[in-house]
Amino acid sequence: MKLKTRLAIAFLTITFVPMLLFYLTVLALSSYQARSFSKEYGLTEQVDLFSGNSMQIFNRLTKRSQEEIRKTLDSNPDKYNDRTYLDSVNDELKSHYAYLILRKGDSIVYCGDDNKEANETLCDQLPRFDTIRGELEGGIYLDGESQHLIKQMDFKYPDGSLGSAFIISNVDDLVPEVKSLLREMMIMGASILITAGIILTLWVYRSILSPLNKLQIATKKIRDGNLDYVLDVDADDEIGQLCQDFEEMRIRLKENAEEKVQDDRENKELISNISHDLKTPITAIKGYVEGIMDGVASSPERLDKYIRTIYNKANDMDRLIDELTFYSKIDTNKIPYAFSKINVAQYFKDCVEEVGLDMEARGIELGYFNYVDEDVVVIADAEQMKRVINNIISNSVKYLDKKKGIINIRIKDVGDFIQVEIEDNGKGIAAKDLPNIFDRFYRTDSSRNSSQGGSGIGLSIVRKIIEDHGGRIWATSKEGIGTEIHFVLRKYQEVVQDEQNTDCGR
Numbered sequence: 250m251k252l253k254t255r256l257a258i259a260f261l262t263i264t265f266v267p268m269l270l271f272y273l274t275v276l277a278l279s280s281y282q283a284r285s286f287s288k289e290y291g292l293t294e295q296v297d298l299f300s301g302n303s304m305q306i307f308n309r310l311t312k313r314s315q316e317e318i319r320k321t322l323d324s325n326p327d328k329y330n331d332r333t334y335l336d337s338v339n340d341e342l343k344s345h346y347a348y349l350i351l352r353k354g355d356s357i358v359y360c361g362d363d364n365k366e367a368n369e370t371l372c373d374q375l376p377r378f379d380t381i382r383g384e385l386e387g388g389i390y391l392d393g394e395s396q397h398l399i400k401q402m403d404f405k406y407p408d409g410s411l412g413s414a415f416i417i418s419n420v421d422d423l424v425p426e427v428k429s430l431l432r433e434m435m436i437m438g439a440s441i442l443i444t445a446g447i448i449l450t451l452w453v454y455r456s457i458l459s460p461l462n463k464l465q466i467a468t469k470k471i472r473d474g475n476l477d478y479v480l481d482v483d484a485d486d487e488i489g490q491l492c493q494d495f496e497e498m499r500i501r502l503k504e505n506a507e508e509k510v511q512d513d514r515e516n517k518e519l520i521s522n523i524s525h526d527l528k529t530p531i532t533a534i535k536g537y538v539e540g541i542m543d544g545v546a547s548s549p550e551r552l553d554k555y556i557r558t559i560y561n562k563a564n565d566m567d568r569l570i571d572e573l574t575f576y577s578k579i580d581t582n583k584i585p586y587a588f589s590k591i592n593v594a595q596y597f598k599d600c601v602e603e604v605g606l607d608m609e610a611r612g613i614e615l616g617y618f619n620y621v622d623e624d625v626v627v628i629a630d631a632e633q634m635k636r637v638i639n640n641i642i643s644n645s646v647k648y649l650d651k652k653k654g655i656i657n658i659r660i661k662d663v664g665d666f667i668q669v670e671i672e673d674n675g676k677g678i679a680a681k682d683l684p685n686i687f688d689r690f691y692r693t694d695s696s697r698n699s700s701q702g703g704s705g706i707g708l709s710i711v712r713k714i715i716e717d718h719g720g721r722i723w724a725t726s727k728e729g730i731g732t733e734i735h736f737v738l739r740k741y742q743e744v745v746q747d748e749q750n751t752d753c754g755r
Contacts, residue, residue: 530562
């Protein structure tokens with residue numbers, strides 16, 4: 250759920266939901282209290298308690314008493330000379346929050362309220378005899394700051410005197426049921442607001458604040474260098490997306506940090522390898538030069554041997570430096586390729602002839618077998634492909650352990666590709682090492698005293714060049730028997746347009 254949607258829901262929750270719940274609660278409470286009120290006081294009509302201190306409530310409370318008083322006045326007015334009877338009528342009215350005032354002529358002969366001072370003022374304002382006619386049940390008369398509902402019933406005493414019976418209700422106050430209703434409504438309203446606030450707070454905390462707290466903790470962990478702390482936030486809103494982006498950033502930072510550590514370790518290993526492998530030919534060169542200077546190479550044959558050895562060692566140094574230079578270009582993706590069409594049969598034949606002289610000098614048998622047609626062409630960088638052949642063969646030469654070393658080169662046609670296989674009869678590679686031989690600095694013999702030497706980047710350079718040519722390289726090997734390196738390159742095929750189709754399209 251989007252954050253703006255949550256905010257909209259939060260707004261509705263904190264405004265309309267409490268209002269709706271409060272409205273429904275008021276309806277339920279008022280309906281319940283109205284039924285209870287009618288039952289309690291024996292009313293047959295529905296009473297609107299929610300109207301507060303309206304005359305409707307007090308009017309209906311005394312309606313039945315009014316009817317009984319009216320009947321008694323019409324049938325037996327002499328009872329209203331009996332003080333005991335008047336007290337009983339007044340007690341009944343008090344149970345309905347009213348009281349009785351009886352007037353004979355112009356004199357008040359009975360007052361059912363104990364507040365004498367207030368009643369004196371009220372009595373002076375009572376309507377005169379026969380003021381309220383018909384079935385009119387009463388009116389409102391001001392008594393200072395108070396309001397009263399007055400029901401007047403005129404009659405004649407047995408002696409002929411004019412009399413009036415008044416039912417007085419003080420409408421300033423509220424009946425207990427109304428007070429209870431208002432109190433319950435206030436309690437329910439406060440409860441609804443508190444409950445809605447708690448629910449909304451928990452919801453906002455879980456959906457917004459909790460992910461932000463986790464994000465803050467993760468940020469501090471990253472700041473302190475802990476890149477292993479996983480930010481676990483499962484949400485589909487903007488904050489969840491932010492946390493996911495943060496987690497992706499952490500993963501990349503960790504990968505970059507690990508890659509930097511690996512690069513530093515590889516660079517140190519490279520420097521160590523190069524230093525070691527340069528030291529060996531330099532030591533040999535110094536030894537032979539000192540031999541020449543000391544006159545040890547006294548004969549022309551020995552002098553020629555010393556010079557050739559110095560030359561070969563210098564070539565080894567040059568090859569190591571060249572590998573280091575090429576390695577730096579790999580890291581910066583600045584390998585200078587010069588792609589062109591290369592005839593496969595002729596190109597590999599020339600490569601084999603060039604390598605063959607060195608193999609012959611080393612006493613290694615080199616076999617070449619071409620199984621592709623003379624017109625097969627690939628798009629490649631001739632110089633870099635020569636580096637591939639030389640690196641693979643050089644690596645094979647290092648690990649030849651047989652008395653008679655053999656290296657075979659086969660060129661095969663495999664459909665849309667040509668496949669080159671370079672096979673040796675060296676000591677082979679263990680199965681556990683085979684998947685890693687094209688990795689940088691990986692050496693099956695990690696000992697620095699290894700007589701084979703090498704920087705450990707030769708085969709990684711080979712893989713990089715082949716992959717940049719759109720090809721693939723792999724190796725198979727059996728320990729004690731030998732190793733075979735395979736790589737494939739896609740053939741170049743001319744796109745020949747059909748002249749007839751071309752003419753039709755004009």
